[in-house]
Amino acid sequence: MPTTAERPLRKDAERNRRRILDAAREVFAEHGLDAGLDHIARHAGLGVGTVYRRFPDKDKLIDALFEERIGSIAALAEEAAAHEDPWAGLVFFFDRSLTEQAADRGLKQILLSGARGCAQVSAGRERIAPPLRSLVERAHVAGVLRQDVTAQDIPMISLMLGSLMDASRDTAPELWRRYLELLLDGLRAGGPGSREPLTVAPLDPVAVQTVLAAWKPCRA
């Protein structure tokens, strides 16, 4: 839908709109949201002015681009929560959502830092937390997840792995999986009376937002 019930764009304009979106997807995926619009325009073979004619500012472009992608992460969370085996659901969510983030730095930034983007994107983000809560709860009931771990730990773990991803993306793009496995071993409820309880309390949901807002990915 070109715009909301207004006259359709001219043929060339519509074509360029698509080019901008495609170029932005690629550039943001590779360089993160800090990429300049000049960069995107050049990659699309257009002038910067054209980008600004179509999208009033950078945030609107980001919004248009990530509304759908963030929705797919929310869907992942819902799918994970519906998984018959709660532990497998948890692993599924981490694996799949982080794989997406590894392939798209812009998405990672939108999901984690919460900074950029407007209403649409925020709405998508808010769909994610509830299924994760029920996922964690089911895992607790099934006795497969340490009792002292909460749903708020999930974004924090994603943040840590996301930072590692940024650093290792050119050297060892799959390295984050190694530390995910390590963390999952730490999350799993211990067989015998093994684990000591964690000595530091988890964040509350509001603090999670604050911490994510303070996070910025590294550049490259």
Add this chain to the structure above:
Amino acid sequence: MPTTAERPLRKDAERNRRRILDAAREVFAEHGLDAGLDHIARHAGLGVGTVYRRFPDKDKLIDALFEERIGSIAALAEEAAAHEDPWAGLVFFFDRSLTEQAADRGLKQILLSGARGCAQVSAGRERIAPPLRSLVERAHVAGVLRQDVTAQDIPMISLMLGSLMDASRDTAPELWRRYLELLLDGLRAGGPGSREPLTVAPLDPVAVQTVLAAWKPCRA
């Protein structure tokens, strides 16, 4: 030692040199190495020009400042390697070195990113790896550490926790300990035949340097 065997600084100059170093320590600790020299000069109650008269450029100032601090981290590694209980040594190293890093963002940056600073600092950094290798080896022999974990995992884990620290420093400065505990539970050799082997290989020492060099802390 004011300078190397040259005529001593004038009294006021020596006093200002100390002020600069003190101010730099505080500012770098709080804001990281990206803090501008203007900021440091203002905090020292001096002009920028004075800073540049004493230190030819920013890197020299950083070198002068962190030579000692990085040495103390190396000493920590040596102390850890000498610990009678290898597991306790590992926990000791993580706990102490990360506590230092939590209190000093500049130090964290010097240790992890390797970018800034010259010869002196690099030399200090190179003192750290060997004791960590023997620490890990002893833990393997004692059967307390997963066999598929290597010394190269230590800086990567520090990097992840370091990123979390940057994000949570204002909201929950001790939060990193929670995830350190989780990771330590993942690192410990499993009691019964519990753990699956890690599916992703560790980095080799050269790659570690490359990854660290790509890492930049987030701003605040």
Add this chain to the structure above:
DNA sequence: GAGGAAGTGGAGAACTGCTCTCAAGTTTCT
């Protein structure tokens, strides 16, 4: 206590890198 060397301050030069604008030229549509 006078004179020269050493030291100081801070505006600003030079750079980088970003978002966003606008006047002049081009394309599409009717």
Add this chain to the structure above:
DNA sequence: AGAAACTTGAGAGCAGTTCTCCACTTCCTC
């Protein structure tokens, strides 16, 4: 063909660095 829509890219404006320069001040020595 004419009007409206669209495109272009240099550059304005902003912010943030690192580092320079020189008129001025302070210290030390004789």
